[in-house]
Amino acid sequence: MAAKIDHIVFDIGKVLIHYDPNLPYSRIIPDEAERQWFFANVCTHEWNLEQDRGRKWEDAEALLIADHPAHADNIHAFRTYWHEMVPHAYDGSVAIMEGLIGKGRDVTMLTNFAADTFVQARKMFPFLDKPRGVTVSGEIGLIKPDVAIYEKHARDFGLTPEATIFIDDSYPNVEGARAAGWQAVHFKDPETLRKDLIAHGIDI
Template sequence: MTIEAVIFDIGNVLIEWQPERFYDTIMPREDRKAMFAEIDLHGMNDQIDRGADFRDTVYAWAERHPRWRGPIRHWHDSWIEMASPEIPHSVTMLRRLRARGVPVFALTNFGIGSFAQAKTRYDFLSEFDRAYVSGHMGVIKPEPRIYEMVEEDSGIAPERLLFTDDRHDNIAAAALRGWKVHRFDGPEGWAARLLAEGLLKPEDIAQ
């Protein structure tokens, strides 16, 4: 079955996303562990990914937890440092796919404000043929509706989509709809899959 579009997740596929690692650079590790144990910061981020205002949400959570007010605000104020660095080999493959005429989409859990900020740092985020950003869609992976929305908007049959994501649950939800999937655990494996699908040539995946 011919692949009509390749779909990239962004966090930990094109850009490293390790908030705990970032916090370990600005506060003692034991304090960071205590803060994350006490506060569901990833749950806070899910609200942003669903479309809640970036700054207002983070600052409201900071006020609810005054012990950690300063560190929590960094989720917004230092966000671009937290969402870094890019994964160069993945970016190269995105560009090589497009150069070969393969449509490339993004399907990402990302807030409206945080995605706009990321685009000021990472120019490749403006290079997708279509960018499906959860904050604008009002639904997040792995909820089935977000995959359905991609199918409806693109008009491409599920079995003609190839999707990579680092999370098993996101991949499993796409596979249930009939998408071809690849769990991303590094750019080398993803490159091999694109080569096997005939979407790239060996010279395209050389680093």
């Protein structure tokens, strides 16, 4: 039988707030095939992930511009227009999180996020200040699904792993939490999350 849940940990991107790099780039690179090429070969997911691991944007941009000088403006645009990539919150998920906090549940957040864009996100979405705290990958040089980031979060916030449940839209990140001894659910939408939490004995 699963342990009683004492700690609830939320991912942020695509769980609490929407994220889509295509939003500004559909304007910057209107041709869809060209835009897909750009994301597959220049500002790739793997390149962006290194900013989540702590690499500075200036270094990240310089690295790409050295290899793709003709795309310098479009490379700079990734950071310049980042705020357009996170246009709104997922109100249903935020309501669940705020409801749990209102009931006195212990809620924290664990996110893959560049340090400076997270500062910006906090200004855009004040509800990110409501949980007890957050571990931001870009601030500590660790990234999901590395087991070490879950272990650090548990140590820093005094969480009992088997009594902790993690919510993430990325299945590898869910598996990383389970490898650290946590319980975890794969986020699909707010209604499914509500059902998953109730199934784990959490009153919503």
